[in-house]
Amino acid sequence: MEIHGAEEIEVRSDSPLLDSKTGQIDDLLKEKLENAFHKPTSKIRLHDIVKIACEHSPIDLAYAASHLPPNVRPVLYENLPNRDAKIKFLVNTDSDTRTALFRELDDVELKKVFERVPTDEAVWLVEDMPERRFRRLMELIDPKKASRIRELKKHDRKSAGRLMTSEFFAFTMDMTIGEAAAYIRDNPRIDFTKGIFILNHSGELQGYVPARNMMINPDTTPLRQVMRPVLHKVTADATREEVIDLVERYKISSLPVVDMDNYLIGVVAHEDVVEAMEDMADETIARMAGTNEKFTSHDSILRRFLARAPWLLVTLIAGIVNVGVMSSFQKHEGGLLTFALFFVPLITGMSGNIGLQCSTVLIRTMAMGGLSAGSRRETIFKELFGGLFTGLIFGIASGLIIFLLDLMSGGAMASTTPVGVSAIVGFGLIGGCFAGTFLGVFSPLFFARIGVDPAISAGPIVTAFNDFLSMTIYFLIAWAVSTLFF
Numbered sequence: 063m064e065i066h067g068a069e070e071i072e073v074r075s076d077s078p079l080l081d082s083k084t085g086q087i088d089d090l091l092k093e094k095l096e097n098a099f100h101k102p103t104s105k106i107r108l109h110d111i112v113k114i115a116c117e118h119s120p121i122d123l124a125y126a127a128s129h130l131p132p133n134v135r136p137v138l139y140e141n142l143p144n145r146d147a148k149i150k151f152l153v154n155t156d157s158d159t160r161t162a163l164f165r166e167l168d169d170v171e172l173k174k175v176f177e178r179v180p181t182d183e184a185v186w187l188v189e190d191m192p193e194r195r196f197r198r199l200m201e202l203i204d205p206k207k208a209s210r211i212r213e214l215k216k217h218d219r220k221s222a223g224r225l226m227t228s229e230f231f232a233f234t235m236d237m238t239i240g241e242a243a244a245y246i247r248d249n250p251r252i253d254f255t256k257g258i259f260i261l262n263h264s265g266e267l268q269g270y271v272p273a274r275n276m277m278i279n280p281d282t283t284p285l286r287q288v289m290r291p292v293l294h295k296v297t298a299d300a301t302r303e304e305v306i307d308l309v310e311r312y313k314i315s316s317l318p319v320v321d322m323d324n325y326l327i328g329v330v331a332h333e334d335v336v337e338a339m340e341d342m343a344d345e346t347i348a349r350m351a352g353t354n355e356k357f358t359s360h361d362s363i364l365r366r367f368l369a370r371a372p373w374l375l376v377t378l379i380a381g382i383v384n385v386g387v388m389s390s391f392q393k394h395e396g397g398l399l400t401f402a403l404f405f406v407p408l409i410t411g412m413s414g415n416i417g418l419q420c421s422t423v424l425i426r427t428m429a430m431g432g433l434s435a436g437s438r439r440e441t442i443f444k445e446l447f448g449g450l451f452t453g454l455i456f457g458i459a460s461g462l463i464i465f466l467l468d469l470m471s472g473g474a475m476a477s478t479t480p481v482g483v484s485a486i487v488g489f490g491l492i493g494g495c496f497a498g499t500f501l502g503v504f505s506p507l508f509f510a511r512i513g514v515d516p517a518i519s520a521g522p523i524v525t526a527f528n529d530f531l532s533m534t535i536y537f538l539i540a541w542a543v544s545t546l547f548f
Contacts, residue, residue, distance in 0.1 A: 088122070092126050095114065096129070099131075114138075119150075120154070123138065123151060124151045127151075128156045128158065132161075135159050136163055136167070139151060149175060149179050152175065152179070153179070157190050160187060160190040160191075164190060164192075169202060172199055173199065177204060180227060180251075181207060181211055181214065181227060181228050181229055182227035214328075218299070220302045222299070222300040222301075222317075222328075223299065225334045226319045226328030226334075227253075229253070230253075230257060230259065230316075230329040231254070232260070232326055233261070234263060235262060235284070235289070236286065238282055238285065239279055239281050239285065242271075242276070253331070255315070255316075257270055259326055260285050261326060265326070266323070268292075269289035270316075271289050271290070292318055294312055294317065295317065297322070298321065298328070300319075305335060306338060306339055306342075315331070316329050317330040376526055380527065387530065387533055388533070402537070402544075405486075405487045405490070406533060409487075410494070410528075410532055410533055412491060412498075413494035413528055413532035414528050414532070415498075416495050416499055417498030417499060417502035417524070418525075420499050421502040421503070423445075424445065424516075427441070428510065445499060445503045450492075450499070453492040453494070457491040457495070461485060464487055465481065465484040482544065486540045486544070489539045490536035493532070493535040493536060497535050501524055
């Protein structure tokens with residue numbers, strides 16, 4: 063891809079934080095667009111915007127548009143050089159930009175766009191369109207295409223039916239390579255890379271033909287002689303996790319989607335799976351951070367607050383509960399328990415980090431399909447014993463460090479006993495680490511069992527529970543050690 067104006071980008075190899083090439087292009091475009099649009103109205107020159115739109119890829123412009131105020135994004139769209147560039151811009155830009163464009167574009171322009179955009183991509187575009195506008199648009203475009211869009215739109219957003227495209231090549235078994243090749247040449251807008259599938263006369267899926275077999279065999283060869291069996295396929299209601307698992311494990315370039323009678327109804331291409339994986343990664347990271355926020359540069363502070371506040375409210379309530387736990391031990395204050403209070407951040411910090419490590423590793427294993435029913439018990443025991451072993455190592459180490467530091471400081475804890483404080487912290491850290499491991503292991507499994515995304519288990523909810531549980535165990539151990547031995 064040729065990027066005009068790229069000579070303005072200077073790549074410094076000695077930079078400690080070297081940006082990617084696409085990141086540098088984004089920064090360059092952002093600066094150019096801001097300079098073009100953020101001038102006083104009387105000084106805005108339309109030819110500057112036209113020049114930017116012609117010099118740069120519509121895909122790069124689609125990413126850069128998210129940094130512009132919503133009201134000027136349609137101006138950039140309108141000055142793109144041709145219809146294909148506008149379609150690429152629409153497909154690759156973010157949801158907020160599409161929403162802003164759909165508010166400004168008239169029905170004639172949208173009709174021209176949707177008549178040329180592939181059906182599977184059109185379904186994703188109309189998600190950002192009001193329902194009334196969608197119905198009006200479907201009445202304007204070709205009835206057959208409108209019917210296909212409506213059919214795909216019926217499927218769940220996270221299903222194979224939504225990922226698939228209904229535009230693909232499928233031929234009967236008795237057709238020859240030459241006949242199939244002629245049909246492919248006559249339909250250049252259907253993506254050839256999505257696969258060539260073979261059906262029987264009833265329309266049932268029988269196999270597929272690799273592109274290489276189409277080129278190395280004579281034109282008179284029947285497709286039945288060069289086809290291969292389809293080993294993996296899914297139904298339209300299969301989840302995107304199932305699709306990703308099959309495509310990644312078996313390195314499938316095109317996954318056929320069939321109905322209950324084995325009739326081919328769609329194809330999921332590899333690039334659609336990559337996009338689904340990116341969406342899942344974004345959602346997982348957001349949930350692990352305790353928010354469903356979709357970050358945009360023009361979101362108001364109030365909107366960001368409302369997206370994050372419900373999750374943080376759980377942390378606030380848990381913090382108040384933790385204060386109640388600490389106050390309940392206030393009657394035992396004095397001696398060893400006085401010094402034990404200083405080590406509460408150590409206990410909660412260590413147990414929280416161990417719990418986060420366990421839950422993150424387990425969530426990743428579950429997301430990649432590596433946690434089967436047969437391996438679940440073994441995985442649970444390994445993580446639990448690993449957390450206990452970690453707690454033992456760090457508990458003993460922290461106890462020894464505290465004991466040595468007290469001796470080196472001349473006996474700052476001599477009014478009590480350094481051995482007692484060291485024992486409380488050491489045993490408390492062992493208990494806290496095991497509590498964190500327990501929550502980190504079982505919380506993803508619990509959320510998955512009740513049908514909730516396990517990624518939530520790494521967010522503020524479980525973090526708050528972990529603080530409460532680890533601190534309660536620490537104070538109980540501190541009280542027991544103080545009462546029984548000192």
